[in-house]
Amino acid sequence: MKKGGIISLIAVLLGLIAGAILIMATGNDPVEGFTYLFQGGLKDTERIGNTLATATPLILTGLSVAFAFRTGLFNIGAAGQMLIGGFCALAIGLTVHLPSLLLVPFMVVVAMVAGAIWAFIPGLLKAKFNVHEVVSTIMMNWIAYWMVYYLVKNHFKGDTETESRMLADSATLKIPFLSDLFSGSFINFGIVIAIIMVIVISFIIKRTVLGYELKAVGHNRSAAEYAGISVNRNVILSMMISGGLAGLAGVVQYAGNSSLIQIGVLPTQGFDGIAVALLGMNTPIGVFFSAIFFGMLSTGKGFMSAMTSIPPEISDVIIAIIIYFSATSLLIRKVINKLTTSRKYKKEILNSNVNVGEKVE
Amino acid sequence: MEYVVEMLNITKEFPGIIANDDITLRLKKGEVHALLGENGAGKSTLMSVLFGMYTPEKGSIKVRGNEVTIGNPNVANSLGIGMVHQHFKLVSNFTVTENIILGLEPKKGFVVDVKSAAKKIEELSKTYGLNVDPYAKIEDISVGMQQRVEILKTLYRNAEVVILDEPTAVLTPQEIQELMKIIKNLINEGKSIIIITHKLKEIKAVADRCTVIRRGKYIGTVDVKNTSEAEMASMMVGRQVNFKVEKTESNPGEVVLEVSNLSVKNNKKVLGLKNASLQVRAGEIVGIAGVEGNGQSELVEAITGLRSIEEGSILLKGMDICKHSIRDRIRSGIAHIPEDRQKRGLVLEYTIEENCVLEVYNQKPFSKFGLLDKDAIAKHAKKIIEEFDVRSGEGAKTVVESMSGGNQQKAIIGREIENNPELLIACQPTRGLDVGSIEYIHKRLVEQRDSGKAVLLISLELDEVLNLSDRIAIVNAGEIIDIVNAKDTNEDELGLMMAGIKRGEGA
Amino acid sequence: ACGKDSGNKSDSNSKAGFKVGMVTDSGTIDDKSFNQGTWEGIQAAAKELKWDANTDTKYLKPSGESEAEYLSEIGNLNDADYKFIVTPGFKFETAIYKAQDKYPNDKFVIIDGAPHKDDKDFTPNVKKNTVSIFYAEQEAGYLAGVATALKLKTGDVGFIGGMEIPPVQKYNWGFQQGVKYANDNYGTKISIKKENVIYQGTFKDVAAGQQIAASMYDHGVRAIFCAAGGVGVGAINESKARAKAGKEAWIIGVDVDQYDEGKYDGNKSTILTSATKGVAKSAADMIKDEKDGKFPGGQTLIYDAKNDGVGLPKENPNLDSDITSKIDDVFNKIKSGEIKVSNVRGNLIK
Amino acid sequence: MDLIIQIFPYAIAYTIPLLIVALGGLFSERSGVVNIGLEGLMVVGGFASALSISKLQQSYPNASWVIWVGLLIAMLAGALFSLLHAFASINLNADQVISGIAINMIAGALTVFLARNITGSGNIRITGMSRGDVDILGLNLSHIPLIGSLFFKNAYSTTWLVLSILVISIFVLYKTRFGLRLRACGEYPQAADAAGINVYRIRYIGVMISGAFSGLGGAIILVTYSGEFSGSVAGLGFLAIAALIFGQWKPLGILAASLFFGVATTITNVAQVVPSFAAIPQLVLKIFPYVVTLIALVIFSKSSQAPKSVGVPYEKGKR
Ligand SMILES: Nc1ncnc2c1ncn2[C@@H]1O[C@H](COP(=O)(O)OP(=O)(O)OP(=O)(O)O)[C@@H](O)[C@H]1O
Ligand SMILES: Nc1ncnc2c1ncn2[C@@H]1O[C@H](COP(=O)(O)OP(=O)(O)OP(=O)(O)O)[C@@H](O)[C@H]1O
Ligand SMILES: [Mg+2]
């Protein structure tokens, strides 16, 4: 894990260096640019709060993608699952009348279940019919997009045509205390949910029978089958957990960071989740930090653009370059491995020399 | 004396290991030269150096007396050196011809001239008695045939020197016989051959001289005619080796496994096992002898639950388990050492610890209430590692991927035996291992038998089947031809039956 | 929460006296609609006032379209001393509602929207540091409808909208009323069939725009009024392809004069006319007013025919003088209130 | 059926870019490199062609060769940009999925940035190519029964360009030396290596072909149905990957899959204009192509025909 962290840091560093070159190419000062970039995300408590809030859905979509990855599945469908999860939570929040303390947890659960169900379909198709999950989740994304589009338009239309009605504050994850703590930032209870999920998922992966099974299936289906693990069940389950996490991202986005759902857009967090997961080396802790890093970049880039004449498109390019370098982490890992393992092999040879007596004539 | 190839004082290092340490090997024209050494001794590495896949740190290579630098396989090819690798380098959904011409495709205009290439291959195949269909797809042909395709590949490239890396590890006895014939044909046509093998009998059968290496070091070169198998073995491992499996008379008890009239479909959806019946009792080893692909895998997979059956019944201690899940079968006492250790037997990304509980992770004491108990798992792994002498870099925490094949195999065997099964199914338990490891594993299997377990042994090595088994079932074309007592038969008879000729029918 | 905007960099205040920032709505700065119009207005004002466009004006693109994201970009602009902030689109309504309190020393212009609390409390609340601007799109659509009818005289016309949002709907409804007026008063026989009035559902799907337009033309539609962003791009492209092949295929442009976009074979264009609204003009007006100390804070301004805030382009090469003079008549009647264009659906299609 | 014939030209217009991009993906994946960056490569192609065509059209407003030059430049640009992906996946053993995603992100941001800096607007408009009956050497192909009216009537000339690339691709993949080697690298690079083939080079070529074809696809969108570059191709690159998988990594399979997507999407779009479809709820129409795809995937699902080594970085000497 420590190694993973170093690799990601190197990737980030390389990305920033490449970004610096780009900034210089546009005739700007990279040091100044980066200063504002980081300041924009961290300068004061409000900005820190905003960074955390922006990171919240990313933590959850990142976990979603990472979890699926760990079990050998590529979930491109986090966007759709998030949308459906968020929509269902919103529908509950707008129609059911309950005290806040009951309603909000109910919404959270509904979002998770809805995301899980949405992911169940590609999981089932994969398990039973060997349908490639990349294709099926892309299709499910668009189906989610249009379902939410017409359901909101026909049943929950709000103030304007492209938005749903707004949730009352009592039906959201907003808590004034947190917001005040961060000087009016839009940070909300979602961050707590995200942190809890980081811990839960980390625990599932490392400590539970379920995690053991899921990873075994992810690494080697034949071996899992040989050991009596039900591969199909685990594929479906894994997709559902992954979908449930994305569904949670939906509720923290649409009933936390915002109080309404917009139609006509697939949430970008779904795709950013892939990058977050990969930069985080597919570990829950890694996802947590890489999501916060992404949150910081996306909060800070506006400030950088505002304070300098670095065009806003450049900050997107820098983020992309960091991801590009995180892709080469395998290489970085190899370099590190080479340094550590050559020692390991030497030890092994020593051991075997001790074990086998020399009796040559 | 004329040498076609001379490898002089070759040293090749990998990070942390000296795979070849000052090794010299000289190949005479027209000879079969064996290269002998334990797993990991550096044989493949040395040959890879000759074939241009690695550049040595020190030493020189002469071909027909001229010093050469072999920077890549293409140079080796042009020098007339061809290599048949331990793991075949064949594209499985290509035809034989496509595989052979790959990299050297003859053209007619823009189009690869498959026809004329196939004709040439057919001719070569005839000349050397290889009997290969140029239009067959690799995935449809037997392993032995695939190997002949590899040999053809070198001949197609006009190789004068052919290197065979462990060519017999994957072959059936018949195929080995054929290979020996092919080797002789090659020599008669003026080729020279280097052959790597762990099997001393084969060396005795075909080789003229033998070079022995151990742990990367040159031990010596001997004249095969004047050296005994035992002498070569001790040169190889540095101690005396016991070839004969020592075991007492068996003492069979109750029937543990009873398979009756079992029919199972194979991957091609036709019956791969037909109407097979077989019993294994407590305290005996029943071996299955047969050429690969004659129903062994189907039988094993049907018993373990990896494959559904068409007809018949499988009873474990009298209980019909046909409808049971894989997991239930494991619980009721079936242990299985799989044929392909990396594909089925291990999760390579897991540590030894984690692999040691692959089938029991969800049982007490390894987990409670859905939570893994890491301490209990570690203890279990430690026991297996100690008892079965599993060697690895970081002990129980070693990721299995980085272990040598032999040690991976020992870990699997340890795990299966530790589960304390009623029935132990061992498939190819010693494939590709050196004599030292084989000796060890055989001892453990016999131990199981003696402690009253039923053991079903599936092996392509006739030797192994004959030495270990108490009774032997012979399969051919999906049918059990006969079941005989190991004491009352011999290799020749088994070979005939494996070819489908029943006792008393032939000769 | 407020007060933090007080002069952290006051000395660096631009020579212009104040700096103008903009936060973009969904879509890019080049959307040929609200974003682009607003930005062009800002640029035009900057040029007129001889500012340094690079440092005195700035647009930021939020990472998403939620109120929180809008607010944080507004915060960024404020922190960087851009204290005159223009936001195009009704989506900014609740964000500006909050921002005008949070940054009392900043000036806000919200285009096509009025700040209000939430969707339960629509009461417009335009503080004295804010101006809210609306457009009478229906009047522009009306004129386009009349022009189309006069040009074609008979046959079918259609409408393609992006999403069903108020400005697009108002164009549509106005267009239908305009066609009817021409039929009633100038004897044209133009019909609009129900199936030829379509909201595609996005502002992006270029391919769908091309296919829908093609299909309409195939079904005998002679001209299509497009208020659909990228979908319209596809439609215009289809019209050009047809026109080049010698077939009739008209498009009525939207928001800005799109004549150039319909150009083919040199100087010809498939853009019959365009229903325009003065987004750029209004943005520029506000900046100049502020410069002159006349910022109409607290007001809600409506740009309509009366103040030449909406209309048709001055030059309409595809319309002959007979038609343009009739349109001028209609325009004047709208101005005088003789013709009232409804901005609600009523019995109209969609 | 009438409807099908009537909408077919538009379905084809939508299918063709999808087809060429998926075909590009085929070359990359058959060589062993997953390319999720097709979307970004399309954007790069769209940008390069838009920029070059718009500049050229200023000097040669009515010349049709300008468009062909634009297509060529798009291919070059796509191939060049794909080097980023090739370098990461082939030399650096990168995770090919992340690298592809990064390609998409870089392409989207960089092209718009460049467009703004070069032309002053993030959008670049050009005059596209015209559509008509395709005739070759004076033979009007639209008179061929059925096929003629489906493929060559009212078609863009890029249609037959892409269809001929398809035919050539089939030939190259299955008949030529290069094709044999390419497929070997995707299936079992160790075998290719042992046969003296430079796996790295073949994979580079595979990726660059995917870049060139994606670039071409992006440019075809520009010169046929869109007429304007705007920094996005609206998920078509991902749909092309779906077509590649759906088509089981075979050229004709890809043709069928792309055509299927094309027709389904076109029906959805056009149905709104057809009165007889009015009764069908909008939602049903919109999700129709996706649901039908899922059903088709279930029906046609069997063991995957994916190249065995796709996505696995090749390291020389690794056993
Ligand atoms: N590519 C490599 N990188 C690092 N070490 C290697 C590599 N190839 C081989 N080795 C090491 O070199 C030693 C010799 O390996 P080699 O494959 O030559 O053994 P071998 O004699 O062929 O064994 P076997 O009988 O099992 O085939 C081994 O210990 C192995 O760890
Ligand atoms: N590519 C490699 N790089 C580094 N070390 C390697 C590599 N391949 C193998 N090793 C190490 O070499 C040692 C021997 O491995 P090897 O695969 O040669 O075993 P083996 O006994 O030949 O196995 P098999 O039974 O499959 O023939 C192990 O310790 C393994 O960790
Ligand atoms: Mg070996």
Ligand SMILES: [Mg+2]
């Ligand atoms: Mg070897």
